[in-house]
Amino acid sequence: xxxxxxxxxxxxxxxxxxxxxxxxxxxxNRIDRYNPEINAYIALDQEKTLAQATAADQMLAQGKASAxxxxxxxxxxxxxxxxxxxxxxxxxLENFIAPYDAGVIERFNAVGSVNLGKTNMDEFxxxxxxxxSYYGKVQNPWDRSRVPGGSSGGSAAAVxxxxxxxxxxxxxGGSIRQPASLCGLSxxxxxxxxxSRYGMIAFASSLDQAGPMAKSCEDMALMMNVMTGFDERxxxxxxxxxxxxxxxxGKPLAGLRVGLPKEYFAEGLExxxxxxxxxxxxxxxxxxxxxxxxxxxxxxxxxxxxxVLAPAEASSNLSRxxxxxxxxxxxxxxxxMEMYCKSRAExxxxxxxxxxxxxxYVLSAGYYDAYYLKAQQIRRxxxxxxxxxxxQCDIILGPTAPSTAFxxxxxxxxxxxMYLQDIYTIAVNLAGLPGMSIPAxxxxxxxxKELPVGLQIIGNYFxxxxxxxxxxxxxQVTDWHTRMPEGVTS
Amino acid sequence: xxxxxxxxxxxxxxxxxxxxxxxxxxxxxxxxxILGLIEQMQAVDTTGIAPMSHSQDVTQRLRTDVVTESNxxxxxxxxxxxxxxxxxxxPKVIE
Numbered sequence: 001x002x003x004x005x006x007x008x009x010x011x012x013x014x015x016x017x018x019x020x021x022x023x024x025x026x027x028x029n030r031i032d033r034y035n036p037e038i039n040a041y042i043a044l045d046q047e048k049t050l051a052q053a054t055a056a057d058q059m060l061a062q063g064k065a066s067a068x069x070x071x072x073x074x075x076x077x078x079x080x081x082x083x084x085x086x087x088x089x090x091x092x093l094e095n096f097i098a099p100y101d102a103g104v105i106e107r108f109n110a111v112g113s114v115n116l117g118k119t120n121m122d123e124f125x126x127x128x129x130x131x132x133s134y135y136g137k138v139q140n141p142w143d144r145s146r147v148p149g150g151s152s153g154g155s156a157a158a159v160x161x162x163x164x165x166x167x168x169x170x171x172x173g174g175s176i177r178q179p180a181s182l183c184g185l186s187x188x189x190x191x192x193x194x195x196s197r198y199g200m201i202a203f204a205s206s207l208d209q210a211g212p213m214a215k216s217c218e219d220m221a222l223m224m225n226v227m228t229g230f231d232e233r234x235x236x237x238x239x240x241x242x243x244x245x246x247x248x249x250g251k252p253l254a255g256l257r258v259g260l261p262k263e264y265f266a267e268g269l270e271x272x273x274x275x276x277x278x279x280x281x282x283x284x285x286x287x288x289x290x291x292x293x294x295x296x297x298x299x300x301x302x303x304x305x306x307x308v309l310a311p312a313e314a315s316s317n318l319s320r321x322x323x324x325x326x327x328x329x330x331x332x333x334x335x336x337m338e339m340y341c342k343s344r345a346e347x348x349x350x351x352x353x354x355x356x357x358x359x360x361y362v363l364s365a366g367y368y369d370a371y372y373l374k375a376q377q378i379r380r381x382x383x384x385x386x387x388x389x390x391x392q393c394d395i396i397l398g399p400t401a402p403s404t405a406f407x408x409x410x411x412x413x414x415x416x417x418m419y420l421q422d423i424y425t426i427a428v429n430l431a432g433l434p435g436m437s438i439p440a441x442x443x444x445x446x447x448x449k450e451l452p453v454g455l456q457i458i459g460n461y462f463x464x465x466x467x468x469x470x471x472x473x474x475x476q477v478t479d480w481h482t483r484m485p486e487g488v489t490s
Numbered sequence: 491x492x493x494x495x496x497x498x499x500x501x502x503x504x505x506x507x508x509x510x511x512x513x514x515x516x517x518x519x520x521x522x523x524i525l526g527l528i529e530q531m532q533a534v535d536t537t538g539i540a541p542m543s544h545s546q547d548v549t550q551r552l553r554t555d556v557v558t559e560s561n562x563x564x565x566x567x568x569x570x571x572x573x574x575x576x577x578x579x580x581p582k583v584i585e
């Protein structure tokens with residue numbers, strides 16, 4: 001049951017082999033059993049969850065079901081869900097009960113999907129290991145002493161440990177793809193503007209994008225069909241015709257031009273990861289793809305550019321947490337200024353404060369041109385790298401992350417080392433392109449433990465259907481995506 | 491460029507985040523590391539390059555000037571730290 005695809009689960013629901021309530025209860029039982037250690041979920045509400053499952057069973061009985069009706073989905077705690085505690089991994093929002101639904105949540109509710117619970121994440125999505133969460137770290141199901149990646153670490157661990165049928169994530173610099181890579185699952189960040197940001201707690205607005213995290217590309221296509229679409233309440237939402245992301249899943253890959261950026265295979269990439277990626281590329285060759293060498297010369301600049309733009313936007317977005325209308329307020333203060341300063345000092349964790357300070361500094365009087373403007377100019381150079389590359393190829397392949405999952409605590413004290421985790425993913429956000437990660441095998445860590453490796457597939461704007469086609473074709477000839485970690489299968 | 495603890499305290503004040511002397515010292519080290527990383531940008535010649543904020547060159551949409559929100563004061567104030575008679579409470583700011 002737990003390894004079945006969304007399509008198989010939908011068929012079982014349609015034929016009444018199982019009800020949504022039974023399926024949901026099965027996952028709730030697994031969560032009861034495994035979550036106390038893995039800590040993938042930080043908010044659960046069985047009553048609400050089962051009420052949705054009951055309503056889904058009625059939709060099924062009335063013949064109103066679609067692909068995800070009655071399917072239990074884990075929601076990243078960055079999405080406001082009405083009546084649910086929504087913390088964004090922060091102490092600041094510990095007492096925040098969302099008074100409305102995010103656009104993405106509305107879409108799942110409209111088709112009768114079941115919200116299983118809210119998943120753990122790095123505080124305000126700032127992190128690559130889930131260690132900045134106020135609600136404790138998440139264990140990587142493949143090796144409990146290692147991190148699941150971040151910031152969507154709870155969603156990644158929930159999918160990997162089969163504690164949900166599928167999950168949502170958000171990706172500002174790699175927060176869907178890097179944890180998908182480290183936990184051995186599939187994750188897709190869509191073209192910027194496809195999924196609504198309404199009710200998705202803002203980190204860096206020009207980069208944040210929601211997407212699916214699931215067991216396979218086929219499952220992600222079904223999730224994309226529900227998650228994406230125009231929302232007038234999000235000023236950067238794109239008004240495009242609705243498309244079926246599963247339409248090209250069965251297409252052959254013969255003639256597909258696959259670009260390999262030399263910068264993604266240079267120094268810094270672990271040898272074990274490189275070996276797995278090379279084997280995956282061979283697989284694509286055998287599927288009939290034509291391999292093309294390309295260059296993305298400004299790749300290294302994506303990290304400095306990102307660490308200007310993202311903190312700048314974050315410092316502005318997070319100024320709303322003032323302890324007045326919602327969120328944490330200090331217990332004692334003498335005046336308004338002290339109330340602001342103490343509430344924010346107590347409510348935010350160390351990494352969030354660092355990024356707010358960096359952002360405040362680069363936006364402060366006299367520095368705008370040297371930092372923010374400069375970063376936006378280089379951002380265009382990075383986007384132009386991809387523009388040129390896509391004249392030579394249809395999709396780009398490479399590693400998602402430079403290494404496999406690292407030990408908890410290993411990089412927690414060195415922000416710059418942590419930031420380098422996202423070297424292959426950040427440029428995609430800066431350019432606004434779609435990117436995804438799919439399981440491509442295992443590489444041994446220094447202690448000999450075999451850990452999942454993710455293959456990154458980058459597509460041109462609005463080319464998600466083609467990327468899912470390329471990923472699905474690979475998943476038809478390999479079985480990496482069906483592997484499950486030991487200790488959670490019973 | 492290098493920062494001092496005085497700079498850190500000034501930035502923290504602009505960001506409305508209280509920092510102690512010890513925190514300012516620690517923060518200084520971490521921020522300097524990050525700013526060192528950012529400094530790599532300065533080697534790039536960006537003369538004449540238009541800054542990019544959105545990949546799709548979209549323009550701001552306008553909506554009809556009508557009321558779209560309903561009054562949900564009680565619901566919205568139920569999550570506030572301090573309210574009285576339908577008003578948010580803050581320390582006195584006007585003498």
